[in-house]
Amino acid sequence: MIRPFRAFSFVLGLLAFAPALSVAVNEKGDWPWNLKLHGWHDRAIAEDLGTGWFMNVGPTGLRARITHEHPEFLTIKYVFKKSPAAGLVNIDDIVVGANGKRLTVAHTFGRGSRGRGGWEGPMLDLSKLIEDSQGKDGKLELIIWPGGNKAGEKTVTLQIPAIGRFSPTWPFDCPRSDKLMIGLCDFLADEYKRAGKFESQVHTHSSAVLALMASGEDKYKPLIRQVMADYGKKRYSSNDGNGFPAWSYGHDGIVMGEYYLLTKDKSLLSAIESLNECLVAGQEPESGGYSHKPFPSIQQRIAAGGPKGYGAMAMPGGLAMVAMSLFREAGLDHAAPAYKRLHEAYLTSVTPSGAIDYGFKDWDHAVIVLADPKGSPKNAKEGVGYLCAEGLAGSGDYKIEWPTKADPRFRPTEWVGKEKATNHVYDMGGAKRLVVRNMPPDEPKKAYQQNDQPCDHFGRSGAGALAHSIGNGGNESWNHLSDLMAAGCAKSGKGLLDGHASTHIHVLWGSLGAALADEKDFRAYLEDIRWWMIMAQTHDGGFVIMPGRDYASTDHVYGTRNYPTACAALILSLKEKRLQITGAPRRNGDPGEAAAPKPRRLSPGNLTLLHESLITALAELSHSGQLKPLPMTLSKSASKVRLTGVGSAGKLAFVAVEGGMQESFVLADLGESDHALLARLVARLRPADQEAHARAGLYLEHSGETALAKEYYRRAGPEFSAKLERLFE
Template sequence: MHPAPGKGAAEDSAGSHQGPQCGRSQGHLQPWLLRPDHLDSLQGRTTLASRQILVTHVGAKSPADGVVQVDDVIVGVAGKPFEDDARKSIAYAIQNAEKESGKGILKLSVIRAGQPQDLELKLPVIGTYSATAPWNCPKSKRIFEDACKALENEPLKEDWAGPVNGLALLATGNPDYLPKVREFARKLAPTTLDLSQKTNGATWDLGYRNLFLCEYFLLTGDKEVLHGIREYTLSMARGQGMYGTFGHGFSAKTADGKNHGSVPPYGPVNMAGLPANLSIVLAKKCGISDPEIDQAIARAAGFFGYFTDKGAIPYGEHEPWPFHENNGKNSITAILFSAIGNKPAETKFFSRMAVAGYCSRECGHTGQGFSYLWSALGANVGGPAAEAAFFREASWHLDLVRRCDGSFTYDGAEQYGPGKTDDDTYYGKSSYSGLSPNATFVLTYSLPLKKLIITGREQDQKSWLSRDEVAASIAAGHFDLDRKKLSADELVEAFAAWSPVVRSWAATELASRPECKAMVPRLIELAGGNDIHVIQGACETLGLIKSVEALPALVKQLSHSDRWVRYKAAEAIKEMGGAAQPALDDILKALVSTAEPLSPINWADPIQIAHGQLAAAVFSSPLKESLKTADPRLLYPAVRMVSRNPDGM
């Protein structure tokens, strides 16, 4: 656990994130085991069972200095032992102490050298978050100002992370920072820059540089950087892959030597490509025009728009991630569609996913840095009420990673791992691959200022979420817990939810209930209905319980006009495995009839994920054993169609 304001560096005795973790023995305290469930960890509950915090360092001149000692084990707050997640409990205790009513007093119960002791820390009183925080909130304003002071001392490096610092300085609206930012912008965009022959750019660096430069120009009107923006933008537009994606670098040429081929191995990386695509959109707002730019925006809108109503943006070119957020990718996609404009369905969906993704903030491939950077900004696309709701759910963690000097730490590691400072001390440096946590959270707390496109300037209020939509989005975030309390009928009702994640969680829960087998006739009827959301939930449930009686209904939906209905029907057949053998002939026919040419790309399913799922059902599940006796007149055409399916990551 990272240092928090008003206490020394501390480590949650749950330790890390994988496998059994032992608390450290302290006198009569015995080591204990924590085995975090994978779903719990993906949903922000990695330390749910923790009840102790081991102090590993105490910051000099912090409120803990001279009070807390290294190797103290914190076992409670306010005179009571921890009864819930120790990390969250101490964060809430810090928030209560910082209130006017708390008078800055933080009471800790510790075990020191085997003996219980009560300690008292004196924290600064900075108030309470308002109901609309970070809007109209004196506490948020105080935190923002302190974080700005920490950020202004950090360098602006010419890598991918330096431009994020530049964006944060711009977002403050402080004119004192402009000379430093101007110098940095002109250094990144010299008038001699020539990228016309660049064929394999570093997407991370180019995307974030261009994003910063575009926001800088739109804020200041400094025409000296326009040439650089044009060079960066055209280079990336030419290097974009055929589906609107990027890898760590650019796409390969097509077979006839043209741009926009496939992204070569390592393959597409959407967390690199999304900032690049967003910067191309902003470059158009800067007045940069070229047919390549318009085509790149159209491809990006087509590919990422496909995931609307289906799930979270995945790592690369494959099926949706089955949670509300995936390391900030839904959040930046919400900003992307908001910036493109005239994309109400996509903008609302991804902003709702960002709001519902508050539980998943502490999870990310290689670490959670991008989640912390983009999640609040994505929720903000849904309007102030949406952002305030998201902020309420995340505020405990924001206060947990804030140090007593106003700076922030990076609390993260691979997947849902814990963070640390570089030297394991309270004031040590901390970052995600160079990404400043101060810059990250300055952007979060700067949202009310609306200085940048990414922090809410030029938002279309028509895309803001209603009060009911905000409430439903927050409820969706914890539906994985709430579903346990619902009846079978209530789970069926959840098939109609706005969230594809909720629909899937409802199906999974219903399939685990003993009464589900008796509901097969009703589920078959629902699978043949008119509501595509309900159809999807019914198909998924029928597949999970391996209902052979449902095969005719599932096969029929393999050619449904909605591609995600097709996918869910194919997924259900895959779940059945060999039990689907009676319908093999019709399944093979569907493989042929639903196949589509690679070109022109059909943006209703650009990489033919639904067809790919059906191919997996036939050739990668136990059903493949039945192919030995299949009619070759049906099998061979199916094989030919499957061999032409796009091979995404």
């Protein structure tokens, strides 16, 4: 409830002006290299070496340590059997370059400039050389010192998959991103079939389910329905003190909220109702955050003479608020009191960079003892830890037990008596009450000016940015707050593996938050994390957890493959814009709030001209051999099909992905959503063609997809704006 005073604010302020250093792995002696990965895919390392958490070297089958003796190189510590490197590279070999180029930039260890320095050094440099090989024939020519012997330097050639380079616009209009996303989702689906679960940890499980949903692939739907049936059976209790139940509030709520928005599955409503009750009662009132356990369960333990437990944190609060925003977007009850308090917590706590501290800032609070234990405000009918219905307005005599003037955290307490009508009171057992001052902050009336600094542990800001963007119905002050935090996330790519406790909770939510930022900033962010998308991918499936800066990361214990794999798949799924957290158009808002712009309709004459230009473009691609058979779902097809060609009279030839059944249609036979899909296909195959992007935007707006249309108009460039306006006149 009451947290220790933070005495390092002055030092932290000075750190904001420290030079930008390249610091990544936080090494202390043999830590983290002597830790053990717990996932079954990597158990061979522990079986052979007894321990070992090392850097993954992309799809080579190598694991490496960065040493102080050779910080610009990678010292090999494990070689997987049946991998591209097997028989060619050995333990203690040192990789000094590849493809004729030397690694020259040294890695800098430590945590001293978190978020500002990045992964400059051997991991970043080698990732570029690996991508060069992947973009050609897949031959990676590693320059090594066998056993560390410089005099014996030699080159060995590894054959890795030639999967192409990431496009300049990845994950959008990027064949490699398309293949990689499906490959990662296949890995997750196979893991579920193997083990009957993704992982027992809620963050891994929920992220894997969301990744499969975000892909939009039909083949995952039976598995998703099976998993969601279990969600519908869930019930929540704010008296539950077993384990860390409060972390499930946000994770479960996000999964249920997204699935409900996709399917309107009413079997989830009872679980959502139960969760909403717990979101309100389980929230810590002083800060608005959540501890590992719900607030009443902690207070009940304290009242019984037990330990105080852990304080409230911002990260589970941010995730819970994303869930509430999804419920609000769906038109469901969204735990309004807790939702409002979380918004106030973000407003109170956000910094000029958009960063959020480990915990939200507390409002003034005090512990009082009633002179009459049976007097007003009476004990809460629900029990210890719950809101006292009477409040403080009609209270009798009391004394303030905390804070005392001897406490260094003391702040004046006159407000307890002067603001009785607005204070909130909670039952602490017996005659004790917790009184929390109502201190709502002012709403921002104009956009924040982000200070061009990154956010440490930026998952908190990413969750906050999403929570204030989804379901806000056009509320400008909420948009201002969301934009500030999104901008901070986009400046934080160099600190990708900084996040506290669970590094990848920050990788995921920080990345999704960054996607809401200005396009230029988000593009810079993606380039900052590009090395990770290459180096974390393994030779035998999925991504793997790697060491980073945080001293307390537990990711090497939980979900060592499934969690980073799900994170990467969700980042790549931003191109699909299927889920609210991955950019789907916003749908609802509160009555009276600004609505999304209404789609404009093209006149029949202009629509005919647009159809003619689309058929011409598709025919050109077909006849030039540039028409790639990419899977799509048409309104007239029960499963995915591929467009294979354009015949006489503009007939479009399709073949089913499964079964090979063939069918042909003219454009007039297809629906508006199909026209938009085909126009997007042309834009995807012609990424530099402004007219192709403009055409896709027109079809999307005509079919009602205004948010996605706006994205394609942006890609078309400003010179098309006036022309587009005239088409709708």
